[in-house]
Amino acid sequence: MSLLFAILFYVAAAIFVVGLAAKIISFARTPAPLSIPTTPAPTTTGGVVLRMFREVAFFESLFKGNLWIWMFAAAFHFGLALVLVRHLRYFIEPVWFWVDFAQPFGMYAGFAMAAGLGGLWARRFLVERIRYISTTSDHLMLALLLIIAVTGLGMKFIVHTDIVAVKTFFLGLMRFDIQPLPEHPGLYIHLACVALLMIIFPFSKLLHAPGVFFSPSRNQTDNPREARHLSSWAAKLEKN
Amino acid sequence: MAGPDSKPVITAPAFRDYPSIPALQPGATEGVRCYVANEKIQEALGFPGKLADNWQETHDKAIGRMGELLDKYRSLRVYMDACVHCGSCTDKCHYFIGTGDPKNMPVARQDLMRSVYRRYFTPAGKLFPNLVGARDLTREVLDEWYTYYWQCSECRRCSVFCPYGIDTAEITMAGREILDHVGYGQKYSNEIIGKVHKIGNNLGLPGPALIDTLTGLEEDVKEETGCDVRYPVDEQGAEVLLVTPSADFFAEPHIESTIGYGKVFHAAGISWTFSSKASEAGNFGMFIGNYDQLRKIALRVREAALELGVKRIVVGECGHAWRVAYAFWNTLAGIGAGANDPFAVELQKQLDPRYKQPTHICELTWDLIQQGRLKFDKSANDHRRITFHDSCNVARASRMGDYPGGQFDIPRNIIKAVANNFVDMAPETIHEKTFCCGGGGGVLTDELLDIRVKGALPRMEALKRVVDDHDVNFMATICAICKAQFTKVLPYYGYKSGMVGGVHQLVSTAIQLGNEQ
Structure with a gap:
């Protein structure tokens, strides 16, 4: 079983990294031929960085759009961020002080994460408009994340696993030295789902994470009268 | 069912007591379709005349494009991948609010294309189409694109509320471009683009008729004011080239603003001219998402500016034209500043660097007001209680002045400088959250009147509130399409057509030309 999970994580990590890199390269290489920021937009690069920060850190546009979705999305994403920080301890030795510091917060963030996911999923059933636009994969994605959250919380609060052994396993993986993984069904489900999430990441709507940084309506500076904005393919038209 | 083949009775939806979100009415507007362009119209723009007889050929061409x-x-590329179906945009489109048709929800409109994108361009859609909502491109899908991509006014309101800034307008433009590319163009827009190339403007007004119209206008203004306000055409060596939507030359209420432009130049002593070659600020190339058309139409302005030797280029009251001018002209035609390539520098060295190029007529007027170069009798507008409708392309796709949001303040500042009674509509219906008039983006055609009337609902509700609470009797706007659309749809909501007018119409009413004693 340990070997199986080791292979699974190597494959998942490879797909995640290569797939995501390929997507990011394709986003970056595709030209944006026209200046299309949604205005009012910042007129300086610093302003654009700030706008992007507000978008990524506070979901500013979503806040303007729908408070319910914002609340659930914020609970899920901020919860997830803290949980990820908390999980860093499985990959580093000695544990950095701020990861140590975040441990108790990360624990409760797991509940926020699960609650946020529950809220987002409930909307897919309860709100007619969102039911209409939901695809099977939208539901499965939430199910996957919720399974990860619930099994994680289960191991923390109900049926513990040997987390020292888990850490040994992952530190071993990073040195290509496969160590035994504790036998624990909850842990198996948790890790299998995480690996699956990594595998589908580059092929799914999870691409919203890198995508937001490349969105021309958000990342462009509002200066078209001061600077000429010409893509490579558009410049060729002027040669004729 | 409403459609071009039947004679539908078009009625406005009832005003809502509260801004509640409508229940879904699947298929509510599936029959509202605009006329398809004929072969002559299509071929004049270099598009295939009609759909291929063989579906496979059309299919391959569409996917290839x-x-x-x-x-x-x-x-x-990013917008196809980034959507998570969160639903933030679902209640933001005026066409959805007015019709309840779920395919008018921005995300659903995008998904018409995203489903096809997934099927042909993503591994998940190729392997598990049903799981991720992917579907083959069929004739039915193409028809659906035609219907619903021509029920979008490219107003960008949805993009304001999207956590990734996904702009449905970009997807609508791509959809229309693909449709044109397979010979499935829209009559209204493509016919108009043909007229620009052939005659010089959207309305097909030839040079001599233009000169004739403007001479008549000079006489009218002389009679009314006693002043020799000029409306010159093709005047070599004028300082300013004014490019304005051609509706400004004779449509009501557009012409009232044109009179105002001339009075402003007259009072400030600025020499200016129209151009018969660039007698159109509008650029429907944007509506159909075709870069070549967008560029060719913009190049007419460049050529006119070079020929006339003007120092400044000023744009009249038109929403999408201002977007194209402000955001795209520098890219398309080198009209702007900051370039170092020979193509753009040729024009930019001719233009006066002390001014923003291009300048919106409202920027010009507001600058003059701030310099004290214009005098007004504000009481001349006292019979009006005025509100201002932000046009979508000005609000969400451009700017005026030096700071973000100047496009909201400058027109309002002008109104307040020339009139005493001004009140804004509700905050969630103005500025970047403004509602489209319902007729923008290439849908201002009679066979789409049904959705035009319904799409105006949220704006009409906001208007109703200021009419009821503040006795507003005039809605100013700076867009030729807004003016034409409101003139047509206001009566459906029980208001007079004459309630809508331009900002420079108000300027025209109050401006002192120097001979009043």
Whole structure:
């Protein structure tokens, strides 16, 4: 079983990294031929960085759009961020002080994460408009994340696993030295789902994470009268 | 069912007591379709005249074009991938609010294309189409694109509320471009683009008729004011080239603003001219998402500016024209500043660097007001209680002045400088959250009147509140399409057509030309 999970994580990590890199390269290489920021937009690069920060850190546009979705999305994403920080301890030795510091917060963030996911999923059933636009994969994605959250919380609060052994396993993986993984069904489900999430990441709507940084309506500076904005393919038209 | 083949009775939806979100009415507007362009119209723009007889050929062409667009436009590529179906945009489109048709929800409109994108361009859609909502491109899908991509006014309101800034307008433009590319163009827009190339403006007004019209206008203004206000055409060596939507030359209420432009130049002593070659600020190339058309139409302005030797280029009251001018002209035609390539520098060295190029007529007027170069009798507008409708392309796709949001303040500042009674509509219906008039983006055609009337609902509700609470009797706007659309749809909601007018119409009413004693 340990070997199986080791292979699974190597494959998942490879797909995640290569797939995501390929997507990011394709986003970056595709030209944006026209200046299309949604205005009012910042007129300086610093302003654009700030706008992007507000978008990524506070979901500013979503806040303007729908408070319910914002609340659930914020609970899920901020919860997830803290949980990820908390999980860093499985990959580093000695544990950095701020990861140590975040441990108790990360624990409760797991509940926020699960609650946020529950809220987002409930909307897919309860709100007619969102039911209409939901695809099977939208539901499965939430199910996957919720399974990860619930099994994680289960191991923390109900049926513990040997987390020292888990850490040994992952530190071993990073040195290509496969160590035994504790036998624990909850842990198996948790890790299998995480690996699956990594595998589908580059092929799914999870691409919203890198995508937001490349969105021309958000990342462009509002200066078209001061600077000429010409893509490579558009410049060729002027040669004729 | 409403459609071009039946004679529908079009009625406005009832005003809502509260801004509640409508229940879904699937298929409510599936029959509202605009006329398809004929072969002559299509071929004049270099598009195939009609759909191929063989579906496979159309299918391959459409998918091929989609692939090309994905490689050319980062917006399309990112927007196809980034949507998570969160639902933030679902209640933001005026056409959805007015019709309840779920395919008028921005995300659903995008998904018409995203489903096809997934099927042909993503591993998940190729392997598990049903799981991820992917579908083959069929004739039915193409028809659906035609219907619903021509029920979008490209107003960008949805993009304001999207956590990734996904702009449905970009997807609508791509959809229309693919449709044109397979011979499935829209009559209204493509016919108009043909007229610009052939005659010089959207309305097909030839040079001599234009001169005739403007001579008549000079006489009218002389009679009314006693002043020799000029409306010159093709005047070599004028300082300013004014490019304005051609509706400004004779449509009501547009012409009232044209009179105002002339009075402003007259009072400030600025020499200016129209151009018969660039007698159109509008650029429907944007509506159909075709870069070549967008560029060719913009180049007419460049040529006119070079020929006339003007120092400044000023744009009249028109929403999408201002977007094209402000955001795209520098790219398309070198009209702007900051370039170092020979093509753009040729024009930019001719233009006066002390001014923003291009300048919006409202920027010009507001600058003059601040310099004290214009005098007004504000009481001349006292019979009006005025509100201001932000036009979508000005609000969400451009700017005026030096700071973000200047496009909201400058027109309002002008109104307050020339009139005493001004009140804004509700905050959630103005500025960047403004509602489209319902007729923008290439849908201002009679066979789409049904959705035009219904799409105006949220704006009409906001107007009703200021009419009821503040006795507003005039809605000013700075867009030729808004003016034409409101003139047509206001009566459906029980208001007079004459309630809508331009900002420079108000300027025209109050401006002192120097001979009043």
